[in-house]
Amino acid sequence: MTKGQAISLQKSDGGSLTAVRMGLGWQAAPRRGLFGSRTREVDLDASAVLFADKQPVDVVFFRHLVSDDGSVRHTGDNLVGGVGQGDDEAILVDLARVPVHIDQIVFTVNSFTGQTFQEVQNAFCRLVDETNGQELARYTLAGGGAYTAQIMAKVHRSGPGWTMTALGTQANGRTFQDLMPSILPVL
Amino acid sequence: MTAELVRGQNHPLSQTRLEIRISAGTPIVAGATLGDEQGRIHGVERVAHPGAPTLPGLEVSRQAAADHRLAVDLDAMPESVHRVSVLLALPVGDGGAARSNGAGSGGGPTRFGAVAVPFVAVTGLDGTEIATYTLTGLEAESAVIALELYRRQGAWKVRAIGQGYADGLADLFTDQGLPQAHQLAGDILEAVAQGMARSVPAPPPRTDGDRSRQTAAPALGPDQGGPAPQGASGPVPPQPTSPYGTQTPGIPGGPSPEPTSPYGTQTPGVPDRTAPQPSYQGGADTTDPHHTSAPTSGGSINYSHPRRQNAAPPPPPAAPPAQPGQPAPPVAGDATGWSMDERLYNQVWGMFEDLARTTAAYRSAVDFADSRMEKELDQVLSDPRSRIGGQGDAAREAAQAKHAQLVNQASATLDRDIAQLTAESEVVEPALPPAYARWDNPVWHGYRVPMEMPMALRLGDLHLPESAQLRIPMLVRLPLERGLWIDSGRGGSLDGSFTDSHDLRRLAMETAVAHAARLLAVHPAGEFTVHVIDPAGSGAQALAPLVQTGVLAAPPAVGAAGVAEVLARLTQRVDLVQMAVRGGAPDSLPPGFDTSEQLLIVNDFPHGFDDRAVNQLRYLADEGPAVGVHLMMVADREEAVGYGPLLDPLWRSLLRLTPVPDDHLADPWVGHAWTYEPSLVPPGSQVLQQVLTEVAAARAKYR
Numbered sequence: 001m002t003k004g005q006a007i008s009l010q011k012s013d014g015g016s017l018t019a020v021r022m023g024l025g026w027q028a029a030p031r032r033g034l035f036g037s038r039t040r041e042v043d044l045d046a047s048a049v050l051f052a053d054k055q056p057v058d059v060v061f062f063r064h065l066v067s068d069d070g071s072v073r074h075t076g077d078n079l080v081g082g083v084g085q086g087d088d089e090a091i092l093v094d095l096a097r098v099p100v101h102i103d104q105i106v107f108t109v110n111s112f113t114g115q116t117f118q119e120v121q122n123a124f125c126r127l128v129d130e131t132n133g134q135e136l137a138r139y140t141l142a143g144g145g146a147y148t149a150q151i152m153a154k155v156h157r158s159g160p161g162w163t164m165t166a167l168g169t170q171a172n173g174r175t176f177q178d179l180m181p182s183i184l185p186v187l
Numbered sequence: 188m189t190a191e192l193v194r195g196q197n198h199p200l201s202q203t204r205l206e207i208r209i210s211a212g213t214p215i216v217a218g219a220t221l222g223d224e225q226g227r228i229h230g231v232e233r234v235a236h237p238g239a240p241t242l243p244g245l246e247v248s249r250q251a252a253a254d255h256r257l258a259v260d261l262d263a264m265p266e267s268v269h270r271v272s273v274l275l276a277l278p279v280g281d282g283g284a285a286r287s288n289g290a291g292s293g294g295g296p297t298r299f300g301a302v303a304v305p306f307v308a309v310t311g312l313d314g315t316e317i318a319t320y321t322l323t324g325l326e327a328e329s330a331v332i333a334l335e336l337y338r339r340q341g342a343w344k345v346r347a348i349g350q351g352y353a354d355g356l357a358d359l360f361t362d363q364g365l366p367q368a369h370q371l372a373g374d375i376l377e378a379v380a381q382g383m384a385r386s387v388p389a390p391p392p393r394t395d396g397d398r399s400r401q402t403a404a405p406a407l408g409p410d411q412g413g414p415a416p417q418g419a420s421g422p423v424p425p426q427p428t429s430p431y432g433t434q435t436p437g438i439p440g441g442p443s444p445e446p447t448s449p450y451g452t453q454t455p456g457v458p459d460r461t462a463p464q465p466s467y468q469g470g471a472d473t474t475d476p477h478h479t480s481a482p483t484s485g486g487s488i489n490y491s492h493p494r495r496q497n498a499a500p501p502p503p504p505a506a507p508p509a510q511p512g513q514p515a516p517p518v519a520g521d522a523t524g525w526s527m528d529e530r531l532y533n534q535v536w537g538m539f540e541d542l543a544r545t546t547a548a549y550r551s552a553v554d555f556a557d558s559r560m561e562k563e564l565d566q567v568l569s570d571p572r573s574r575i576g577g578q579g580d581a582a583r584e585a586a587q588a589k590h591a592q593l594v595n596q597a598s599a600t601l602d603r604d605i606a607q608l609t610a611e612s613e614v615v616e617p618a619l620p621p622a623y624a625r626w627d628n629p630v631w632h633g634y635r636v637p638m639e640m641p642m643a644l645r646l647g648d649l650h651l652p653e654s655a656q657l658r659i660p661m662l663v664r665l666p667l668e669r670g671l672w673i674d675s676g677r678g679g680s681l682d683g684s685f686t687d688s689h690d691l692r693r694l695a696m697e698t699a700v701a702h703a704a705r706l707l708a709v710h711p712a713g714e715f716t717v718h719v720i721d722p723a724g725s726g727a728q729a730l731a732p733l734v735q736t737g738v739l740a741a742p743p744a745v746g747a748a749g750v751a752e753v754l755a756r757l758t759q760r761v762d763l764v765q766m767a768v769r770g771g772a773p774d775s776l777p778p779g780f781d782t783s784e785q786l787l788i789v790n791d792f793p794h795g796f797d798d799r800a801v802n803q804l805r806y807l808a809d810e811g812p813a814v815g816v817h818l819m820m821v822a823d824r825e826e827a828v829g830y831g832p833l834l835d836p837l838w839r840s841l842l843r844l845t846p847v848p849d850d851h852l853a854d855p856w857v858g859h860a861w862t863y864e865p866s867l868v869p870p871g872s873q874v875l876q877q878v879l880t881e882v883a884a885a886r887a888k889y890r
Contacts (some may be wrong), residue, residue: 052555068551068857070544099548100596101555 017162018096019130020155022046022107023087026123026141028080041080042120043112044141046089047176048072051104054187058102060091061176071097072105081120092130093155095162104156106167106183108176109141111148117141125152127164137166149173151183189308189316192334192347198318200336200343203261205317206310207273209333212303213296214251215275216379219259220363221245222270226335227364231371233268234360238378245271251278251379261336261343270337272348272363275305275322276330276356278379299325299351307333309345320347329355330372517611519618528642531619532662538608538615539649539659540856545604546651547857552597560590605654612657619645622709623660626701626868626875634708634878636885640665641709646702646844649852649861661852661863663842665709666784670808670818672841673699674849676825688823694846696729698865699788699821701875702844705866706786707738708878712885716781718757719743719788720750722795726821730790736879738886747795754803757787757816761807764814784815792822793830801830808840 024046047061050072058067062077071094078088093105109125117123123141128134137153147170155164171182190198209217218236220228228234235242240249244263248255257273264271279297296302299322308319320334328351336345352358356375360368522537524530563586567579616628622641624630625648644665648658675688675695703717719730721743733739744753763780767773776782787807796804808818820841827834843851850862868875 052552053559055555057551057555066856068544069548070540070856071548097545097548099552100600101552101593 021128021130022091024089024125025087026081027121043079045110045112047108048091049106050102052101069099106154107152109150116146190318192320194349197344197346205259207257208308209255211305216251217255220272221268224269226270236375272335273333298327322349327353330359519615543854543857549597549601556590556593560586631874647865667817670841672843673821676823696726698846713889714783716740716783717786721790726790736883738883758803786817788819790821793827805837
């Protein structure tokens, strides 16, 4: 998937996607010499903002791990990154349970510790069809420029089902709040 | 990768054809027993030993040796076999030695403490080690269960046991419930000793004394002389045969000098092989009628934590297949947990969360629809064009239609979810155990005093205005983490119908009694004690069920002296237990100390309470729950305002419950205000008396 491309989350057999997962992974900063605790750890955060008619209604991020309605769940904050290829943070969306008035869900990534994506090793974020594990979109964040945030993608209602649009908009900010001005234009 | 097991550790087995290699510094006897789910052996035909070396799926060495290889085919085990225990024994001489633990006739070692530490390895057929275990720490034992292979949910696992028996094989077999334990133990060792002369000089001999016991002999029956199978010309011992139909391989009717592989057990059986069994069984039964199943001093140690369930939980109930296009029908106990209690608890909490969240989605959608409509209507009003013609009306209608559509959608979703949860509730409620069940649940009529404390207790029902019919049981974990406050104040009424404070007070006391009775009923006899403080005696009528059935520790304390006495006693108790726990000496409590959980019901607070008593109450509320002393206040906060803010921490530390429906409880996820209704005994029902009578009888027996 490329930037701006939209794919319908309708399956070819007519059934629509019921669950998507946004995964975020990065590699922990290498330990520095004897004083490992002084390693500049990298903390990236994944967030999802739920919009109803361009009004933010609910946010799922590391301080609010489950949306009030229970449809969007964050697997928990990872402060240091991982070692392997897997997701270090993930947000799961049960599309069938999203409240009726929510029409867009925007996924963002922020660097909480302030490193730009240039400084983070092996950072990526991706969207996965949770029902079959198929990767719908993947961005390599590392080397992506001197930015500290990215608005990854949005999932929005279209007709009876949902459509996902890859955004990949770069921005700066510590948490999703800082991104709000950048998010609104893409809604 | 090889797993090096320590005592008690287990390891999964990926293959069923295994070899168990045993090495010890000295010749030892190796055998195996086939046990049922409880590890009991049903007869001598379930023991493989040098005299009867092959059983279906199992083959052991025919002689004592320093090194053994036991072949095991777990697939060939009869269905009834759940445990294969591999045992080692020192050849302590004649059969009598086994019984009396006398010194070995040949002067060989009589205790494992005197020989090199045995080492056992479970390997695949290719010799790759799967798990190993070194039997360290043996001392006076002359027989030991080295490890066991056991079935767990259809798969086999190995566990390191290392359970030794100072009195030898006899003890070991007795412990596994073999009636003919002493007989068999004697026979095995006797056969080992006797057969020495006829045995081929097998594994490298170590010493003369040891070699003298290197033999193999049948020990099938007490009166069978033990013809040596190896190179012997005497009568051939009957093949040990499983009574369950799986036959050992062998030549029908002929001698079977070669140790036969258990891997060939699929060969058709020989029907007449079972012939020798009945006579032997009879003989053995009469020999040792008193050694049936009582564990001896060397009984196996139960390593499992008494409260922890290591056994995998029984699988959750399977949902009947769903109708096409329909969600699966709900099933009671459809949640994770180690027991049905825990599953139901988790399921109820799951329903609670689902209802909270689905209602949150509905409320949020409706709020949004309202605010959007308001905004749109404002726009219509402020737009000058809308004043011309019907444009304004049309816009208004459009806004209202949009609102209605969204609200309808939201309601449809809510209705669907509530219907699902209601269906679940309908199957869950009848399945609840007494501790979780309403008083009108029939389970209370079959009430028996439980053997252990349940996980949680139902304090009442919770519901939301959107789904008033759907009641979620309010379950709190036991032991209680905070005290309870039954609010007898006027503020406790939702609709103000209980304006008569006298009525409300009576109701509050009845609620308290219902909760206390439930707490008493769900604890095992003697593990829960209820004290009552009723300074003015105003709660006598409500307390009657507790008093009359005699389940209270003492009659309700009345008057200032009574209050002071009970509070002093409980305060002292909290102090004592705290000191013991903090001092790391919980065993040092005075003998006869009542270790049960204590509940103190306080009626009519603050009447008849002086400052000292109030301080003691606060102390009990703060420190009590951690040491098993719980508080149940029946009080009206308004009446206690005279104490000023002093009592605020007390109220805050207690869980407020109301005698009438009241929406004061918030859920932990979204924070809705839930309407709480206490669990009360239906009017006219005798269930409370019946249950309390049962409790009282059990308490009397316990004392």
